[in-house]
Amino acid sequence: DRDTRQRHETETRDRDRDRNTRQRYETETRDKDTRQRHENRDTRQRHETETETETQDKDTRQRHETKTRGRDTRTETRDRDTRQRHETETRDRATRQRHET
Numbered sequence: 001d002r003d004t005r006q007r008h009e010t011e012t013r014d015r016d017r018d019r020n021t022r023q024r025y026e027t028e029t030r031d032k033d034t035r036q037r038h039e040n041r042d043t044r045q046r047h048e049t050e051t052e053t054e055t056q057d058k059d060t061r062q063r064h065e066t067k068t069r070g071r072d073t074r075t076e077t078r079d080r081d082t083r084q085r086h087e088t089e090t091r092d093r094a095t096r097q098r099h100e101t
Helices: 002-100
Strands: none
Touching: none
């Protein structure tokens, strides 16, 4: 009777220990999976943010390049117009001087 009781207590203790070990393992696995999912989500969000920033930077660069091109074109046009005006004035002055003499 005493042996039976001891055997039963030992079996119960072993079962409890095994159950606790199994539960601990399941909890650790679940926690690990949760951490991994969170890391994946964080990584995905970081990549999305980086991509958005890169796109915004590219758009800003293109806008600036377009503005600069427009400004350069306007400057070139203004310079050309100024040169032509000076050439015309010089020609007119030379013509007037020839006519005066």
